[in-house]
Amino acid sequence: MTLPLVVAVTVVAALLAVAGLASTFARRRTGLLHLWGAALLEALLLVQAVLAVVLLVRGERPADTPTFLGYLAGIVLLPIAGVLWARSEPTRWAGTVLAVAAATVGVMIWRLLQLWEATGG
Structure with a gap:
């Protein structure tokens, strides 16, 4: 898990949330902007998931691996x-x-990120 990627995901998610609320307040349906924002968010999440799986395969493990994997699949x-x-x-x-x-x-x-960095102690 990398902090810059976590921050990038957070920023894109926040922008997508604002765009979604803006369309609600404007009484409009979602459009291409929303779809592109969701696609970018999904791409960042897939990069994060691949990095996490690579680290898991290399032997690095969070303290609570099953919870981490559940969150990873859900996100x-x-x-x-x-x-x-x-x-x-x-x-x-x-x-x-x-x-x-x-x-x-x-x-x-x-x-x-919190689950990944937990030492288990």
């Missing part, structure tokens, strides 16, 4: 689920759905 699926739900939502609340997914990613990525 990678969240933007996808958010986009799918938002695209199927025919009302202005699609932006809110995407904002909640992005905000959740923003919190979970820091929890992942």
Whole structure:
């Protein structure tokens, strides 16, 4: 887990959440901006997941590996689920759905970092 990548994920997630809320307040559905933001967020999360798996294969382990892996799997699926739900939502609340997914990613990525850096002691 790398701090710069965690910060990048947090910034993109925050921007996506703001874009989602802005579309809700404007009473509009989500658009290409939201999809590109979610795609960028997903790409960053996949890079983070690959790095974490490489470190796990090399023998580095967080203190609570099962919890870490659960968070890792969940965080990678969240933007996808958010986009799918938002695209199927025919009302202005699609932006809110995407904002909640992005905000959740923003919190979970820091929890992942915390789990990775825990010494177990």
